[in-house]
Amino acid sequence: MTIFDVHCHVYPDAIAKRAADSIGEFYQLNMHMSGTLSDLLSRGQAAGISRFVINSAAVTASRVHSINDFLIQAAASDPEHLVGFGTMHPDYENIGGELDRIRQNGLHGVKLHPDFQHFCLDDSKAIAMFEALAERGLPALIHTGDHRYPYSEPARMAKVLDKVPDLQVICAHLGGWSVWTEAWKELAGRPGVWVDTSSSLYAITPEEGADIIHRYGVDRVFFGTDYPMWAPDDELKRFMALPLTDEEREKILHANLEQFLASLK
Ligand SMILES: [Zn+2]
Structure with missing residues (x-):
């Protein structure tokens, strides 16, 4: 069976270790994987995963452009296996221009992590960013939920969706970590x-x-590992232990995501 991982972080080789370690600190986890594209591909493929949505979130607006350049290049290096999501920040000056640029260069959406990026999902600047995404039919993969911080609360996500009804979001971590x-x-x-x-x-x-x-509906769920937070084979084992039918697994492991990506403008 094809297995498609919607949530993989990758970093340029030169900074991957530092980037992975700082995420590990934030979540008090020991990061033993490097966060490079080659490590993702070898571990993922060894676990039986064949396609990967790669992404990275810019901590500050000044990093958006260079991270997007990296993701454009990384995704284009292996289009058979990789789908790229870029990033954005509400403080970025020319949000529309950069979204057009990443779309023209083959990226399919953006990754946001409000808790790292220090903005609340329903801030007015964030709402403007979400409107720019919705206008272009670009979805956002968003870290949602953290009992320690207010930034990415599910209630704020709900407010955004009320204000920007055309927005498509993939709320990571079953909607709220x-x-x-x-x-x-x-x-x-x-x-x-x-x-x-x-x-x-x-x-x-x-x-x-x-x-x-089942609360979200089986058609609304994608399999994701959050590499390099977790090893692809461990996350896949945890998923396979869920009491789901084969048909449900098939949808979540790849069919839903294939359909979702095909539906984007
Ligand atoms: Zn993430």
Whole structure:
């Protein structure tokens, strides 16, 4: 079976270790994978994963352009296996121009991480950024939820979707890391919402995982590992332990994401 991972972070070789270590610190995790494209491909393919959405989030607006350049180049280096998402920041000066540029250069959306990027999802500048995304039919893969910070609260995501109804978002970590129940209560059933399974299944029981997936609807869920936070084979094992039918697994492991990407303008 094709397995398609919607959530993989990659960094230029020269800074990968530093970038991965700083994420590890934020989540108090020991990062033992390098975060390079070659490491992702070798570990992922060894686990049976054949396609990967690669991304990275710019901590500051000044880094947006160079990170997007890196992702454009990385995704183009292996189009058979890689789909690229760029990044954006609400403080970026010419949001529309940069979104047009990344789209013309083959990227399919952007990755945002409000807790690293220090903006609240429903800030007025962020709303303007989401409007620019929606106008272009570009989806955002967004880190949502962290019980320690207010930035990416699911309730704020819900407010954004009320204000920008055409926006398509993939809310990572089953809609809200560490706040899973609050997340599905706010976000399940909304037409612009998809979620991924990354960085969640280690913290909840397989029954809870399947229950949350069913709250969103099996058609609304993508498999993701959040590499290099987690090893692809470990995340895949956690996913396969969920009490789901083969048909449900097939959808989440690749069919939903293929359909989603094909539907983008
Ligand atoms: Zn992420």
